[in-house]
Amino acid sequence: MTVVASDRRVRAASLAELRVAGRQVVHLDGHVVCLFAEGEEVYAVDNRCPHMGFPLHRGTVCDGILTCHWHHARFDLATGGTFDQFADELRRFPVSLDGDDVLVDLSPPRDPAAHQRKRLRDGLERDIPLVVAKAAIALLEADPTGVGLFREGLDFGVARRGGGWFRGLTTLTCFANLAPRLETPERAAAFYHGLADVASDSAGDAPRFPLEPLPGGAPDPARLAAWFRNFIDVRDAEGAERALVSAVRGGASPQQLADMLFAAATDHRYLDGGHTLDFVNKALEALDSAGWERAEAVLGSLPAQLAGAERMEESNAWRNPVDLVRVLESAFAELPDALGRSRDGSWSGRDALVETVLEGEADAIAGALLGALREGASEVELASAVTYAAAIRIARFPTSNEFGDWDTALHTFTFANAVEQGLRRSPSPDLVRGVFDAAMSVHLDRFLNVPARRLPTPEPGADPEALLAELPSLLDRQQQVDEARQLAASFLGTGGDPTRLVAALGAALVREDRNFHTIQCVETAARQHELLTGTPEAALPLMAAAGYLAAHATTNRSQRQTFEIARRLHRGEQLYEEVD
Numbered sequence: 001m002t003v004v005a006s007d008r009r010v011r012a013a014s015l016a017e018l019r020v021a022g023r024q025v026v027h028l029d030g031h032v033v034c035l036f037a038e039g040e041e042v043y044a045v046d047n048r049c050p051h052m053g054f055p056l057h058r059g060t061v062c063d064g065i066l067t068c069h070w071h072h073a074r075f076d077l078a079t080g081g082t083f084d085q086f087a088d089e090l091r092r093f094p095v096s097l098d099g100d101d102v103l104v105d106l107s108p109p110r111d112p113a114a115h116q117r118k119r120l121r122d123g124l125e126r127d128i129p130l131v132v133a134k135a136a137i138a139l140l141e142a143d144p145t146g147v148g149l150f151r152e153g154l155d156f157g158v159a160r161r162g163g164g165w166f167r168g169l170t171t172l173t174c175f176a177n178l179a180p181r182l183e184t185p186e187r188a189a190a191f192y193h194g195l196a197d198v199a200s201d202s203a204g205d206a207p208r209f210p211l212e213p214l215p216g217g218a219p220d221p222a223r224l225a226a227w228f229r230n231f232i233d234v235r236d237a238e239g240a241e242r243a244l245v246s247a248v249r250g251g252a253s254p255q256q257l258a259d260m261l262f263a264a265a266t267d268h269r270y271l272d273g274g275h276t277l278d279f280v281n282k283a284l285e286a287l288d289s290a291g292w293e294r295a296e297a298v299l300g301s302l303p304a305q306l307a308g309a310e311r312m313e314e315s316n317a318w319r320n321p322v323d324l325v326r327v328l329e330s331a332f333a334e335l336p337d338a339l340g341r342s343r344d345g346s347w348s349g350r351d352a353l354v355e356t357v358l359e360g361e362a363d364a365i366a367g368a369l370l371g372a373l374r375e376g377a378s379e380v381e382l383a384s385a386v387t388y389a390a391a392i393r394i395a396r397f398p399t400s401n402e403f404g405d406w407d408t409a410l411h412t413f414t415f416a417n418a419v420e421q422g423l424r425r426s427p428s429p430d431l432v433r434g435v436f437d438a439a440m441s442v443h444l445d446r447f448l449n450v451p452a453r454r455l456p457t458p459e460p461g462a463d464p465e466a467l468l469a470e471l472p473s474l475l476d477r478q479q480q481v482d483e484a485r486q487l488a489a490s491f492l493g494t495g496g497d498p499t500r501l502v503a504a505l506g507a508a509l510v511r512e513d514r515n516f517h518t519i520q521c522v523e524t525a526a527r528q529h530e531l532l533t534g535t536p537e538a539a540l541p542l543m544a545a546a547g548y549l550a551a552h553a554t555t556n557r558s559q560r561q562t563f564e565i566a567r568r569l570h571r572g573e574q575l576y577e578e579v580d
Helices: 015-021 112-126 129-142 147-160 167-181 184-202 221-233 237-249 254-265 271-290 292-299 303-308 324-339 350-359 362-374 379-395 405-425 429-444 464-474 481-493 498-511 516-531 539-551 558-570
Strands: 009-014 023-028 031-038 041-046 060-062 065-067 074-076 095-098 101-105
Touching (some): 009 023, 009 031, 031 101, 041 095, 041 101, 129 147, 129 184, 129 558, 147 167, 147 271, 147 292, 167 184, 167 271, 167 498, 167 516, 184 498, 184 558, 221 254, 221 303, 237 292, 254 271, 254 303, 271 303, 271 429, 324 362, 324 429, 350 362, 350 379, 350 429, 362 379, 379 516, 405 516, 481 498, 481 539, 498 516, 498 539, 498 558, 516 539
Antiparallel strands (some): 009 101, 023 031, 031 041, 060 065, 065 074, 095 101
């Protein structure tokens, strides 16, 4: 067919021939368009079903509704609107007639990014992973920073999940932190995983109705902080939320808000197995990325978790046979004196402290932490040593343990990291208590390293490029824990670029079905590796992450299948294959 351009319109068909045929597929300037003659009207629509690309000329039209027979999505021919939100609006092209000529307007759609933001919201509200994946790919292409995409998911999650900040928002923040470290093709997959987990975590939950700040001028931040801690102590989530949002609206600084939250999170021991303080840290990191103008909504989602969390002083494991809470309370009484000593950066006891945390008894560990502070260790140095000890537990984790024991060691690692990140943000004396909690959790995990696996040493003469290429196939097999650790050690020990290993681990992570703890492990390990860059310890967190990832691979990879469908559709590839 000869196509004759007229402004933005092109000739598509003969009206007389179309009326005889009823429908006709035409190729116009790269578009595959299906023309329908229904009664006195002529319609032109994209021939690809917006759900998964089924050729719509093979669909059925009844009473003005076009039905795609692959998944039975239905569309109003006149407007393109869908009756099934798992699909999308069908792109229609305006039609005009010039005698016997059917002219189709191929003008591009207006503001496609706005449409994709709406579709992202639809996918989040209805928990439709394919819709979320399509929107994530398109929006990240429009804004490669991913900030706008992250904000959309963050705003939805804090408003939609009545129970407040939880797994989904933590997953999203982990992936937002990891995304810049990944190769470009995998960044959209990372955001898709995070956004889809927000949708899944919020599905079926009542929405959160935020509280307004106190009327009039807010009390001073110190008084609000005291109220907040008291409300959390008696498990009054509503009172705590109102005190917190009043502090935000009253102009409390990010550091004051962080100190308020971290103090409440460490007034009790190791809340909810370490998750709660990690959630607080992730919420603060989310604000660093999305903007602190969202503080009222984001931080307001935390009190429910803080007030309701299990407290380890209520747990048998922390009370018997050794009363760890008593040991900690005794140490906390000495903290003001220990923190009051001068610090000149000359502390050199890291190795000995790590060894004590790993091997010592509870009283010895508490004494070693206090001693390190008195010898001049900074709060961050103290926290970093304990986080490194927690990473060793994972790096030396034997597969003879129960599979669920991986999570026990992981909780300690992510908690210790959260405490360290919090102290890097603000060296609050209250938060230092979290370092002691983390050290006691490392101590409680000691039998998960019996027998401890030997840390791998680099294989001499190994080819870093070949090792990196081997990683995906290694993770195609189950329980390649030691092999994955060895690969990471050899890659880094023979001069491999660690940023490429982080990117490869991230790519392997988004290839699997979502596992909350594995996501936490890889993100935390990447952060710890970067903090330890230039030291002999820098390789260990990545070895730990490689082993943890290998232990949790391979999965069904059904979520990757969904993402790949969305990516292929975005590229214009054909999913439905005609049979000759």
